[in-house]
Amino acid sequence: NAGVTQTPKFQVLKTGQSMTLQCAQDMNHEYMSWYRQDPGMGLRLIHYSVGAGITDQGEVPNGYNVSRSTTEDFPLRLLSAAPSQTSVYFCASSYSWRRDEKLFFGSGTQLSVL
Amino acid sequence: GENVEQHPSTLSVQEGDSAVIKCTYSDSASNYFPWYKQELGKRPQLIIDIRSNVGEKKDQRIAVTLNKTAKHFSLHITETQPEDSAVYFCAVSGGYNKLIFGAGTRLAVHP
Numbered sequence: 457n458a459g460v461t462q463t464p465k466f467q468v469l470k471t472g473q474s475m476t477l478q479c480a481q482d483m484n485h486e487y488m489s490w491y492r493q494d495p496g497m498g499l500r501l502i503h504y505s506v507g508a509g510i511t512d513q514g515e516v517p518n519g520y521n522v523s524r525s526t527t528e529d530f531p532l533r534l535l536s537a538a539p540s541q542t543s544v545y546f547c548a549s550s551y552s553w554r555r556d557e558k559l560f561f562g563s564g565t566q567l568s569v570l
Numbered sequence: 571g572e573n574v575e576q577h578p579s580t581l582s583v584q585e586g587d588s589a590v591i592k593c594t595y596s597d598s599a600s601n602y603f604p605w606y607k608q609e610l611g612k613r614p615q616l617i618i619d620i621r622s623n624v625g626e627k628k629d630q631r632i633a634v635t636l637n638k639t640a641k642h643f644s645l646h647i648t649e650t651q652p653e654d655s656a657v658y659f660c661a662v663s664g665g666y667n668k669l670i671f672g673a674g675t676r677l678a679v680h681p
Contacts, residue, residue: 487666487667489667489668491671496579496673496674497673498574498576498659498671498672498673498674499614499659499669499671500671501668501669501670504666504667504668506666514668515571515670546613546614550667553666553667556601556602556604556621556663556665556666556667556669557667558604558616558619559604559614559616559667559669561613561614561615562613563612563613564613
């Protein structure tokens with residue numbers, strides 16, 4: 457089991473560019489989510505999904521899109537990158553959304569928007 | 571929405587001492603309270619969690635206490651070791667695994 461895999465590990469974008477952060481898990485987890493981590497602010501939930509075809513917004517969804525076409529994959533899209541989106545992004549998953557339980561985090565993507 | 575405050579933001583202790591980190595939350599419907607540890611440059615990892623029907627939970631040198639009436643919960647680390655140095659995050663959820671995290675506490679354990 458690879459667990460939760462995120463790519464890329466590092467990315468530099470120019471303002472206005474678009475890109476997709478990839479997240480995949482091989483644990484057959486129902487629940488997947490994206491968080492961003494900024495200094496002094498902890499982790500903030502961007503979007504989450506409780507299964508294929510079902511997504512919803514978290515605390516800070518503006519500027520980000522997600523989709524979940526398969527159980528394994530949950531990509532995060534930045535449509536028009538802004539400097540305020542400079543952050544470390546973590547994907548996380550858990551077996552079920554029906555009960556709060558341990559989240560398995562990916563290794564993170566460090567994104568810089570110039 | 572839910573608001574989680576975590577104190578202190580930094581904590582420095584001598585090896586062997588105890589460390590206590592406290593979090594307060596605002597939504598009385600919240601019922602799941604995990605703690606995550608994040609070492610420098612690494613991903614967050616769950617170290618202990620507690621649910622609202624339990625007042626205290628212990629796992630070796632780590633314990634968590636919950637006071638639902640006062641809406642606060644605390645992480646206690648006894649006999650601290652240098653490898654306990656990390657950033658610790660509390661979190662709160664009222665369902666659907668939608669965790670709201672505190673801002674984090676940077677713990678430094680000095681030999």
